[in-house]
Amino acid sequence: MRRKGVSYAKYGYIFSIPFVLAYLAFNFLPTLYTLILGFTDMKGLGKTDFKFLDDIFQNFKLILRNPSFITSIKNTLGIWIANFIPQILLALLLTAWFTNNRNKIKGQGFFKVVFYMPNIITAATIAILFDAIFSYPTGPMNSLFQFFGLSETPIFFLINKNTTRGIVAFIQFWMWYGNTMIVLIAGVLGINPELFEASEIDGATSRQTFFNVTLPNLRTILLYTLITSLIGGLSMYDIPRLFQNGGPDNATLTITVFIYNQAFQGSYLYNRAAAASLLLFIIIALASSFIFFILRDKDAIALRKMEKKLRKEYKKAQKSKGGVV
Amino acid sequence: MRHEKTAGQRIYKTIAYIVCVFLTILSIIPFWIMFVNATRSTPEIQQSAISLIPSKYLQNNFAVFEGKSFDPLVGFLNSLIISVGATTLSIYFSSLTAYALVAYQWRLRQPFFAFIMAVMMIPTQVTSIGFYQMMYRIGWTNSFLPLIIPAIASPAIVFFMRQYLLGALHLDIINSGRIDGAGEFHIFNRIILPIMKPALATQAIFAFVANWNNFFMPSILLTDRAKHTMPIMVSQLRGDIYKTELGSIYLGLSLTVLPLFIVYFALSKYIIAGVALGGVKE
Numbered sequence: 372m373r374r375k376g377v378s379y380a381k382y383g384y385i386f387s388i389p390f391v392l393a394y395l396a397f398n399f400l401p402t403l404y405t406l407i408l409g410f411t412d413m414k415g416l417g418k419t420d421f422k423f424l425d426d427i428f429q430n431f432k433l434i435l436r437n438p439s440f441i442t443s444i445k446n447t448l449g450i451w452i453a454n455f456i457p458q459i460l461l462a463l464l465l466t467a468w469f470t471n472n473r474n475k476i477k478g479q480g481f482f483k484v485v486f487y488m489p490n491i492i493t494a495a496t497i498a499i500l501f502d503a504i505f506s507y508p509t510g511p512m513n514s515l516f517q518f519f520g521l522s523e524t525p526i527f528f529l530i531n532k533n534t535t536r537g538i539v540a541f542i543q544f545w546m547w548y549g550n551t552m553i554v555l556i557a558g559v560l561g562i563n564p565e566l567f568e569a570s571e572i573d574g575a576t577s578r579q580t581f582f583n584v585t586l587p588n589l590r591t592i593l594l595y596t597l598i599t600s601l602i603g604g605l606s607m608y609d610i611p612r613l614f615q616n617g618g619p620d621n622a623t624l625t626i627t628v629f630i631y632n633q634a635f636q637g638s639y640l641y642n643r644a645a646a647a648s649l650l651l652f653i654i655i656a657l658a659s660s661f662i663f664f665i666l667r668d669k670d671a672i673a674l675r676k677m678e679k680k681l682r683k684e685y686k687k688a689q690k691s692k693g694g695v696v
Numbered sequence: 697m698r699h700e701k702t703a704g705q706r707i708y709k710t711i712a713y714i715v716c717v718f719l720t721i722l723s724i725i726p727f728w729i730m731f732v733n734a735t736r737s738t739p740e741i742q743q744s745a746i747s748l749i750p751s752k753y754l755q756n757n758f759a760v761f762e763g764k765s766f767d768p769l770v771g772f773l774n775s776l777i778i779s780v781g782a783t784t785l786s787i788y789f790s791s792l793t794a795y796a797l798v799a800y801q802w803r804l805r806q807p808f809f810a811f812i813m814a815v816m817m818i819p820t821q822v823t824s825i826g827f828y829q830m831m832y833r834i835g836w837t838n839s840f841l842p843l844i845i846p847a848i849a850s851p852a853i854v855f856f857m858r859q860y861l862l863g864a865l866h867l868d869i870i871n872s873g874r875i876d877g878a879g880e881f882h883i884f885n886r887i888i889l890p891i892m893k894p895a896l897a898t899q900a901i902f903a904f905v906a907n908w909n910n911f912f913m914p915s916i917l918l919t920d921r922a923k924h925t926m927p928i929m930v931s932q933l934r935g936d937i938y939k940t941e942l943g944s945i946y947l948g949l950s951l952t953v954l955p956l957f958i959v960y961f962a963l964s965k966y967i968i969a970g971v972a973l974g975g976v977k978e
Binding site for chain 2: 379380381382383384385386387389390391392393394396397398400401402403404405406407408413419464465468474476478480482483484485486487488489491492493494495496497499500501502503504506509510511512513514515518545549550553554556557560598599602603605606608609613627630631634635641644645648649651652655656660
């Protein structure tokens with residue numbers, strides 16, 4: 372069959388132009404510019420001129436040797452792990468409860484709405500709110516401790532490094548477990564119901580069904596959750612910056628807070644900040660390409676391959692036919 | 697169907713409900729404390745920082761804001777301008793890009809989509825230094841433009857819109873439009889956009905909330921007090937001016953949360969459905 376008439380292919384290009392232009396101007400060029408700045412002497416408020424450094428990798432060397440940067444990587448990973456492990460476990464537990472058809476939990480709609488709620492509230496607001504809640508010498512948390520007789524004297528929570536780190540991790544956990552739970556429930560609802568029917572007919576208990584049917588089928592979604600959470604965690608900024616501004620004693624200094632401090636505080640070291648951004652970019656790009664690899668559309672690829680093969684065979688058949696006739 | 701309940705099942709359900717109620721309290725209590733303390737005076741809060749009953753100092757707490765850096769009305773308007781502008785651009789142009797990816801057969805279609813997938817996850821923080829320097833050079837600091845115009849390229853929204861169009865778009869619709877003599881751009885605006893309404897609404901909510909809550913970029917670009925957005929103003933509540941005005945801190949926080957609460961509880965059904973949809977990216 373031959374299609375007659377005009378080709379519309381050019382509209383594919385035309386309609387993509389706004390996206391491409393905006394991407395080039397506001398994403399690609401800034402990325403390139405950040406890359407360039409990382410190799411220059413660009414620093415100081417209001418300066419726009421720069422030249423390349425004699426030792427071209429000097430900024431990167433200095434950043435990698437900066438103990439604060441190393442601390443910030445450790446803090447970022449530590450806070451992310453302390454938030455992600457309890458988050459995924461609780462989300463899985465709630466998913467198991469909410470998708471259990473034999474023992475239906477009532478009020479699921481309400482619980483979902485309430486558990487997800489902290490996620491849409493401004494992170495800046497939540498950071499300041501938790502600062503107020505844990506304030507010293509009087510504050511809601513200290514009132515609570517006194518009420519339950521846990522402490523006679525007020526506690527200065529936010530002077531302790533581990534407590535403060537723990538609170539940042541808790542805030543992240545508290546803001547995100549509801550989101551993760553809803554994603555996982557959607558994943559379970561997407562599993563072929565026949566699998567659950569079969570396991571019920573086989574007499575499997577709820578627990579066996581969850582571990583042997585549900586979990587293996589959630590693999591892709593769990594991986595997706597892991598990677599998106601990792602990328603979000605690596606660029607965590609609002610909460611640690613506004614809760615204690617990276618303190619006390621750099622205990623909650625994350626990579627992005629470090630970058631901000633380099634560029635917009637003290638001597639405005641834009642070049643060092645750019646170098647640190649690039650190091651973060653490399654880590655995130657590796658994670659992103661990993662997710663792209665995992666989540667690629669396997670069915671579509673298989674289909675395209677099949678189509679190609681069929682077309683080839685068809686051509687071959689045509690040719691051999693032609694030969695006969 | 698079995699209806700009798702074993703002891704084990706009863707324990708299982710009791711534990712599940714206890715955990716769910718505990719988590720509900722955990723979600724609500726910080727905001728409860730915030731709203732109640734917004735109505736209490738500093739001495740009251742110092743005496744006992746947790747109270748379930750509101751007091752009567754709301755107006756006094758509000759009066760403290762007069763003439764200081766936290767100006768809720770200015771912050772609200774600035775945030776609204778940025779959020780509405782960025783949301784409109786992002787959902788319109790993302791739909792257009794998604795339509796280009798679904799409706800037309802063109803050579804670079806597949807590579808272009810692969811590119812969008814690849815850059816979808818890159819957070820703004822990693823390119824912010826170059827972005828700031830570029831905006832500084834062209835004099836776009838203290839302007840809303842660098843917070844609105846870049847929304848034209850929103851890879852994550854393009855991805856979502858594409859997934860939606862793959863399911864909702866039939867080529868017959870386009871063809872009938874063509875037979876009627878409509879141009880391609882006209883077909884998109886008049887026929888395709890109405891079909892995409894549910895997806896547009898969902899993505900508009902998320903884009904709006906994300907722009908409203910955005911702190912990092914605005915805090916770098918907007919140094920002029922008259923241009924401050926709501927999250928920037930909130931960040932200033934930690935400053936020394938408010939150290940002795942505890943009630944006002946809670947009130948300031950409440951004022952930023954209130955519009956989000958209204959939006960959330962009015963649209964929670966769609967938001968929860970949207971989160972679920974966004975997760976199933978296969």
